[in-house]
Amino acid sequence: MENHRIEKLNATFKDYSLEQAFEKLVTLGFSKMAFSTSFGQEDQIIADVIFKNDYPIEVFTLDTGRLFEATYKVFEDTQTKYQKKITTYFPERHAVESLINEKGPYSFYDSVENRKECCEIRKVNPLQKALKGVDLWITGLRASQSTARNEIKIFGYDAAFGLPKFNPLAHWELSTVENYLQEKQVPQNSLHKEGFVSIGCAPCTRAVQEGEDIRSGRWWWEESKKECGLHYNKKI
Numbered sequence: 001m002e003n004h005r006i007e008k009l010n011a012t013f014k015d016y017s018l019e020q021a022f023e024k025l026v027t028l029g030f031s032k033m034a035f036s037t038s039f040g041q042e043d044q045i046i047a048d049v050i051f052k053n054d055y056p057i058e059v060f061t062l063d064t065g066r067l068f069e070a071t072y073k074v075f076e077d078t079q080t081k082y083q084k085k086i087t088t089y090f091p092e093r094h095a096v097e098s099l100i101n102e103k104g105p106y107s108f109y110d111s112v113e114n115r116k117e118c119c120e121i122r123k124v125n126p127l128q129k130a131l132k133g134v135d136l137w138i139t140g141l142r143a144s145q146s147t148a149r150n151e152i153k154i155f156g157y158d159a160a161f162g163l164p165k166f167n168p169l170a171h172w173e174l175s176t177v178e179n180y181l182q183e184k185q186v187p188q189n190s191l192h193k194e195g196f197v198s199i200g201c202a203p204c205t206r207a208v209q210e211g212e213d214i215r216s217g218r219w220w221w222e223e224s225k226k227e228c229g230l231h232y233n234k235k236i
């Protein structure tokens with residue numbers, strides 16, 4: 001999608017409520033829209049809107065094989081509440097076997113390269129598979145989640161995946177997210193109550209202290225930008 005169209009869409013959508021944004025989105029003529037969820041707070045809001053309104057959007061998740069038990073619980077609770085399917089994509093078996101057999105189960109703690117290798121195998125490659133044939137990728141990204149995300153707009157273009165992105169919560173604050181979840185009784189990951197904000201794989205996520213960057217609990221042993229390759233592009 002060219003920049004001009006993205007700018008126009010951002011101007012059109014800037015004052016829409018979440019519901020209005022989705023109502024408009026489905027009239028835009030995308031042929032295959034997909035929403036990637038990791039069952040975080042923002043993702044749960046988007047799932048709530050898609051499932052309640054039965055929008056023609058595929059909802060999928062990536063099972064890295066290293067998720068928290070609590071994440072599977074909210075996955076199950078979500079499917080049960082809405083009676084809708086969430087498609088799961090797994091890493092390629094031989095790639096995981098080779099990684100573990102060659103480097104052991106915790107190679108990601110040894111170097112940034114090793115960590116990126118694991119994320120590539122368990123997340124990025126399955127995401128590529130999930131996004132095949134998709135012409136709009138929907139995410140729960142918010143600008144105030146971290147300094148690396150502060151340029152996020154409602155519509156963007158992900159050059160790495162060659163796809164336009166729709167980030168309907170781009171300008172939401174965490175308090176608005178929490179209020180929505182509370183008000184609408186949306187299932188949530190129980191780890192949020194224990195100080196976990198951004199929740200990924202179990203060995204690579206820890207709780208954060210009040211006032212800390214939301215992403216600081218991810219790959220906390222690294223100094224570099226806290227992204228895994230799913231949303232690392234500056235143009236999000």
Ligand code: SF4
Pocket residue numbers: 064066108115116118119120122123200201203204228
């Ligand atoms: S977050 Fe950690 S366990 Fe998960 S894919 Fe990345 S390096 Fe591997």
